[in-house]
Every structure is written in structure tokens, then in C-alpha cells.
Amino acid sequence: MIAIGEASRLSGVSIETIRYYEREGIIARAERSASGRRAYSDTEIFELRFIKRCRDLGFSLPDAVALRDLADAPNNSCETVERLGRAHLTEVRSKLRELRQLEKALSELVSNCANGNNDCPMLDALRAS
Amino acid sequence: MIAIGEASRLSGVSIETIRYYEREGIIARAERSASGRRAYSDTEIFELRFIKRCRDLGFSLPDAVALRDLADAPNNSCETVERLGRAHLTEVRSKLRELRQLEKALSELVSNCANGNNDCPMLDALRAS
């Protein structure tokens, strides 16, 4: 059995976050030692890592939970997984488009600054009606 | 004088958000009518729009406030504005890099799904140690 600090190191999920997941019912309540300390099995470390990987890919916590449940389901759940993945990909691409436009607008604004004149082109742009 | 609903329409900032800005001291407390309703002048609409524009460019609220203060300052503040702009641009570009990687990883994962076989490549990838 593994204590929470080691579980954190093994899974990459911070101690506070592991406790938070337990509080919120994202993961099951961990076993406790005689003195009340949490104890984790390999399976639970695995689960934490799975959730971590989903989160790193930008899935929301509810999505991560859904994926974990699908991964645990005995039946074939590939279609649902694909649907979740594609939906998320759509979101990511839309965010990407936004961010690209933003980068363009900002870099234009800032590049105009490099002329050391008296008025500020960037402030003017922000002021513009 | 303009009521809050009209101010919202003119500035693109929602009513609740305008009240929130006032509560938080982002903008000055608006004048009140005899019956206690907020009343806005053109200048205040302008200010709301300025802040809205900053927010749309992804500046934080504190940054937006700083930019507004710089815009109101009589002295030439172009350098400070440029510094804020460049710092923000750096953040945006770093976020953009992250999101591009994410898009790549996700689209690879999802594209593997299109083979209609029995096991799920995406779940396998999420499971992978």
C-alpha cells in the first residue's frame, strides 16, 4: 500500500488534488490506515494517471470521469470514446482559431509601437469606436 | 443619461458584468436616479467599451484597468503600453504552442478510432504507462 505522497509522485497528481478528487467523488474514498492515513493500491495509481492524462489532453473533469468509466466498462465503448474525442477536438480547434486571431491582432498592435513617436498607436486602437 | 440596459447594449458588456465591475471598483460608482437606478454618460460607455476591447484581446482585468489608466494619463505612456502588450503576446504565443501540440495529439488519437475494430486505440493510449 502506497501513501498519498508517493501516490502523488507516481501519478503526477498533486496531494491536494488527490484529496480534492476524493472529496468530490471523482475517485472512490481511499482505504485508511489504523491512524487514518490514506493508502493506495496500484490500481488506484493507475486510475489517477489515467485521469491525469485526460486532463493533460484538455478534457474536462466530467469528460475524464466518463472516459475512465468507459475504460472500465466490459463492453465495447469505442464509439462513445471517439465521439467524446471528436467533440473535444472541435473545441480545441475553435479555441486555436480564436487564439490565432488574437495573436495576429496583438502582434500588429504591438509592432506599431516600435516607432517612438508621441502618440500611442496601441492605445488609439483600443480607444477606436 | 443612459440606463444600464442601454449601456450594456452600447458597450457589449452584460448588465451583470457592469454591476460586477462597479462592485469591484473596476469602474467608478455610477450616478443614481431619484429612484436609485444607475445612469451612465457617453464617457462611461466609452470606458466600458475600452475595457471590453482589452478583455476581448485576452488581457486580464488588472491589465485592462492598467491600460485604461494609461489611456487616461496625460503624459506619454506608450512604452508601458508596449511592455504590457508584448508580455501578453508572449503568453498568447505560449498558449498557442500548447494548444497546437494538444490538437496534434488529440487528432492522432481520434484518427486511429476510424478502424472499427474491437478494442479502442484511444482508450489504450490513455491507459498506456
Added chain:
DNA sequence: ATGCATCCTGTAGTAACTACAGAAGCAAGT
């Protein structure tokens, strides 16, 4: 016995809003 690291629970804070509830005001039509 003494440190020191680790752990516990419980609470509050983060960013920037958003969403009510419950009451009051305003404007138009009858």
C-alpha cells in the same frame, strides 16, 4: 526524547463572471 517529514481535516481563496431571488420602479394600454 527529539527533530523533521508527512499526513489529517476543514476552510477559504483564485478569475471573472453568471445566475438567481425577491422586491421595487416605469411606461403603455385600457
Added chain:
DNA sequence: ACTTGCTTCTGTAGTTACTACAGGATGCAT
């Protein structure tokens, strides 16, 4: 005058996914 319906008011709580304590208990090595 009265009703209907829209707008506004204050105040509070909820959102996402954590993070950061405070104050105290436990475990382990010296």
C-alpha cells in the same frame, strides 16, 4: 386608476478545477 410586462435594484451563491493555508496528529530516524 389599474393592470401588464419589462427593467432595474440589492444581495447572495454558484461556476471550474484546483491551490493554499491553519492547526494538529503521526511516523521514522537518531
